[in-house]
Structure formats: structure tokens, C-alpha cells
Amino acid sequence: MTVFKTPNLSWNGSLTSLNKSDVEYIIVHHPGAENYSLMDAHREHRDTQGWAGIGYNYYQRKSGTRYIGRGQNQGAHAGGTYNPKSVAYCIEGNYSTEEMQKHTYEAAVEGVKELMDFYNVPASNVIRHSDCTGTTGQTECPGTNYPWSQFKSDIGGSGTDSTSSGSSSSGAPRYGDDDLTFRQAHGDVWGDDGYEWLQEALNDLVNAGLTVDGVFGQNTLDATRDFQDMYNLSYAGADYYGVPGPTTQAKIEELQNGGSSSSGLPSGMLRRGDRGDGVRAVQEALVEANFYPDRNASNNGVDGIYGPDTENAVERFQSVYLSNEVDGIYGPNTREKLEEVM
Numbered sequence: 001m002t003v004f005k006t007p008n009l010s011w012n013g014s015l016t017s018l019n020k021s022d023v024e025y026i027i028v029h030h031p032g033a034e035n036y037s038l039m040d041a042h043r044e045h046r047d048t049q050g051w052a053g054i055g056y057n058y059y060q061r062k063s064g065t066r067y068i069g070r071g072q073n074q075g076a077h078a079g080g081t082y083n084p085k086s087v088a089y090c091i092e093g094n095y096s097t098e099e100m101q102k103h104t105y106e107a108a109v110e111g112v113k114e115l116m117d118f119y120n121v122p123a124s125n126v127i128r129h130s131d132c133t134g135t136t137g138q139t140e141c142p143g144t145n146y147p148w149s150q151f152k153s154d155i156g157g158s159g160t161d162s163t164s165s166g167s168s169s170s171g172a173p174r175y176g177d178d179d180l181t182f183r184q185a186h187g188d189v190w191g192d193d194g195y196e197w198l199q200e201a202l203n204d205l206v207n208a209g210l211t212v213d214g215v216f217g218q219n220t221l222d223a224t225r226d227f228q229d230m231y232n233l234s235y236a237g238a239d240y241y242g243v244p245g246p247t248t249q250a251k252i253e254e255l256q257n258g259g260s261s262s263s264g265l266p267s268g269m270l271r272r273g274d275r276g277d278g279v280r281a282v283q284e285a286l287v288e289a290n291f292y293p294d295r296n297a298s299n300n301g302v303d304g305i306y307g308p309d310t311e312n313a314v315e316r317f318q319s320v321y322l323s324n325e326v327d328g329i330y331g332p333n334t335r336e337k338l339e340e341v342m
């Protein structure tokens, strides 16, 4: 099984996320250094080059251990033309001066095939850094000794075919059980049951409107990102953007467990067009805070329907207590302020 470790990297600045569908190329690199760890690359790119951090999307040691670097964020490795439409797979070593060892090679074949499968990139679009037109420097990368034609042959085919390799169990290095597989690190954290749970939670907490089918598709990815944005889960050390990993899972559980706190206010999002008990609870809280949905209506407009009057009341409340978030949409920040004021 192909494994990518998810290191705990601290970034200097924010990263730009890369849509899977934007990835046309997988670009193979070497760092040009015989002994060069993931952290060596990360520190050099961040502290010497002044970038956000390691420029490669994926990094493989000679041992075969693979890491997610920038992952599904835009890399810094092949110039401005290629970076937005490619991911980098960098293999430790200097293949202008040394030969690649067999187990390193086999791990590279396996890792790149996994990326081809994940990003839906054909073998013809797996290229060397030196193949990138218009880039300066590194013209030999990944090195003149890199067994490129053999490599292209071994990754050949659709990239989804695993029958042609057959070598993964013999020569490839093995990894500990605590490692995440590549797919796990990119989203397949909980399997089908977990996804259904996730989809139900996102529907409940952020009105995601997902079909609960246990499939982690684009809509679930987008909703996961929305959720992470909403709860500020995009900091360094948290889960990768769009990955429902431990940080995201913990936040969901926290919200579900505290979902109906003593205030009775719902933990998710509500907006114009919603209706039900959650809306009613919000309306009651607004009344208590003296922001009446409709002072002239019966029951001050508390009717369980999130119409224009309720939206307006939320906006008025936000303009006083959350002046940078005046959108008329009830969410976690509005909830927190309402609970303070009530």
C-alpha cells in the first residue's frame, strides 16, 4: 500500500489551494543534494528562500518514505507557468552525481502512480523539471542519471492499473501502522460509514445540502472546506484544507455535543429561507436581546420562519456586536454573541 506521511509543518504565510481538476502535470524533481530530509527542504525554502515553506507538493526520501509537503496547495517548484497546474514529486538525492537505488526507484514509481490515479494525470503528463519550458536553472533536474525512460515505462498505462507493477510487496519499503495512506491524508479518513456521518454532520452544522451516500466527492470536499473556513480550522498544524482529519472531526464532535447548550441556540448555520425550531430559538434570542424580528407582529415575529424580517434583525444585531460580519446569516459567531448578550 502506498503511504504518504503528513508531517507537522509550520508555514510562513498562507497557501493557495489547488483544485484537483487544475492539476495537469506531475513534475519530477530531485533537490540535487545527496542527504536532504523533508525538513531540510522545508527550512531552506521557508527560511532561506523566504517562501511559505517547502515548495514541493510531495517529497520522498531515499528510504522510500513519502511525505505530503504542500499537498493540494499550489507548489513553488517549476515556475509560475507550471506551479498552478501541476504537483511536484521530489525524490531525495543528486541524480546528476549518483545512481538511484532500487528501493528508492520502486517507491518513486509507486508514489507517482498513486498521484496519477488521485489527480487523474496520464503518464504522458508526468514530466521532468527539465522538461518545463521557460524555467531557468535546474536544467538537469531530476538529474542526468535519473532512469527516465525506464521510469516512464514503469508508470505507463492509465495510472490506475496496479497489475503491471507487482513489485510493491517485494522490494518496496514498509511503513508503520500509524502512517496515513495517501487517500486517508487527503480525505478518506473514516471510510464509507465515516463519510455518511460527516455528510450528516455538515448538513446539520453548515446546511451543506449533501446527499448522504458515503462518497467523498467534490460537494463533500467543498462543504468540508466551508466548515473549516467557518470555524477557522485552516491554521498550520490543523488538517489540510478539505481533509476531514482529527482537528475537523474534533470540532464537529464538539459542536454536536454542545449543539444545544443551555441557551438552546442551534450550532449550525441558518439563513433566509430556513425554518423550524432552530430558527424559532434564534428569533427568541433576538427578542431577548432587543432586536425584534417584527415588533408589530404577534409574538414579536417569532414564527420559526427565517424571512426578511429575521434576516434584518440578525443584521442589526451583527452591526452592533459583530461589525465585520454583517451578512444576516446566523452562524457560530452570531450564536456566541447572542449567548453573551442573552
Ligand SMILES: [Zn+2]
Pocket: 028, 029, 030, 077, 129, 138, 141, 142
Ligand atoms: Zn527541480
